[in-house]
Amino acid sequence: MGRSLPHSDDAERCLLGSLLLNPPAISECIEKFASKDPKTRGGEYFYNENHGLIYRTLVDMQDEHEPVDLMTVTQKLAGRNQLERVGGAVAITQLSNAVPTAGNLEFYLNIVRQRYRLRQLIEAGTQIVTESYGTLDEGVDDFVDHVERLVFDIAQEKSAHGVVSGADVVKEAVHEIDDILQHKGKLRGISTGFTELDKCLDGLQRGSMIVIAARPSMGKTSLAMNIAEHVAILNSENPMPVGVFSLEMPAVQLIIRMLCSVGEVSMNRIRRGLSTDVEYKSLINSAKKISNAKILIDDTGDLTIMELRAKARRMKANHDIQLLVVDYLQLMRAPMRGNYDNRQQEIAAISGGLKALAKELKIPVMVLSQLNREAEKREGGRPRLSDLRESGAIEQDADVVALIAPKDDRKDEEVVAEEITQAVLIIAKNRNGPQGKIPLQFRRDITRFFSAAIEESDVAMTPREETM
Template sequence: EALSILLGQAYDRLEYLHEHRGQILGVPTGLSQLDALLGGLQPSDLIILAARPSVGKTSLALNIAQHAAVREGKKVAVFSLEMSKEQLALRLLSAESGINPRPLQTGFVDETDWSKIAMVMNDMATAPMWIDDSPALSVMELRTKARRLEAEQRGLDLVIVDYLQLMQASTSNKDSNRVQEVSEISRGLKQLARELKVPVVALSQLSRGVEQRGTAEPRLSDLRESGSIEQDSDVVIFLYRDGEQNPDADVELIKAKVAKHRNGPIGEVPLQFRKANTRFYTVAAREEIAAY
């Protein structure tokens, strides 16, 4: 396109930002301090959410999906390559109702909880969220599914992929290694974000180097299997436990470290993770706790 047209579009965007300054213009995460840092999840961005196992990647991704769909009415597609859609539905139900996931998994639910479940299911039933649990998806298959859903629903607002290392490369070149395959996957996810003009949140594992260093705080070099994940991403968020903690405690302190932000500031956000309902909250943000 001609530069004159692009400059006009840039001016219109600047004017819009000026009129809405101070507001969250991207898809809100529901975590006030993280939203303040990122301005919400921005269209066309590839956002990498990375952590070592069992720190809460899936829980945080589901919290974001749930807030976007249930609270904000955003159209959300979740591609889960690790957990089944039934397991995810139970997690969503637990997070929304505040009921510990264990009784939901075993059937030991009391009368009070049954009434909560009925009320929450009624609230969530109309939320525009779709879950696909096809295992070992290739990046091409995922893009096809996302584009089809986007056409059927006349738009999408957010795509979540759990998790990147479980995806398959589209090409089956016997000479390619896993690093090359992950590079293809991260490029494909970035292309999808640009094609659909929506934020794509891809969960990713970190290498064991974090633990071997003797410090819990991750670095960009800890992204597992490929430097291209760092290169292709617009935002990288690390989750890690803040110091030694009691494993039996009901609440864990987790830090969300924005280590890369192509179009904005980096920084850290302290979070509380409540195990009873697998939900994250901003530390000392009473309004977020009260909202659930």
């Protein structure tokens, strides 16, 4: 094409000169230059390879606690047999004289970073064009997901973690432990609004996949939306944006349930036109709360995991959602269904995709799932992990699996007929904490769960079993 890639030699020189004048600012550059290659250490942000080599030397010197100035940098490069490559001692002196003060360092840094991002976009665009010609029809969905992830990564300036040594993570782990010890009793994750559940899970953790499973009409959607309502609305001290994918229920119907839940107004009375003035005012107040909250609902049906991940990335990029709810897993489909021998393999692909999404966006992803009828055939009727419908992969991928069941041993149809159900939330899997049984009360008329009276046997959390 004959055109040079976006860059600014002047900004690169002035940035390096500023770092020579103000070595502590190297830390700021390390933070802003999210290097994807531990060998280059951020040097790839510089278009001029010599500038990148000098920057990498500065970073190495700081890591080794060596003093950084004109003389020491020159000696360091000479000791590595790289001084002549970058233009000799004269070149280093010229960098030092390029700026009279380090006061404009941030200005130069932003120019260098933005030009690097433009080069990334050009490289990605070239790659997309080239690969588009070689993509077969059946691979288009996968390719589109790859393209969106490519651009999303550039937009987020994500660090490439990949394989890291334990030593690299020790400082972060110790810092997290110190934080826990200094804030005893404070949740590390996002509060669910249910005290005993928060105690068990320590809140909803970033990057985790939480599965809430139950038989149809047992309240799994209600419980998930109650948690979403708490995160986005009822937690007035720190409300957070929430994304919801409702594959089964239209958005309007979901909002009506939320209005009744937040306002504690009977949905049956509303449907029959029997609401009082007090109940109507409560609905209006609920409507104001929901309108002011950031709850983003996508009610597209028959979504593929690729489509959902693409939409979720945009929700995160545009609205910074802190929790994602998917209702429910078995209504999703994998792209290119012909590639799977059976439904179990397809569900496994969807489950794995949701877990990967949680890690990618660094937010908890709450996934609803159906249970099969095996529990009804079992003595006592209590559900187990093995009752997750259509795939054992859900159990493997999930960090937490919570099963909703009636507190007694009655059949589904008996429980569904009740307006108030004494229920139990069985924490059947908790990768990083205890298992246990949490008593809840489900008011079906307002689609809302409440914490029930706690019995000693209910809150005796069992040590977690080792799960993969």
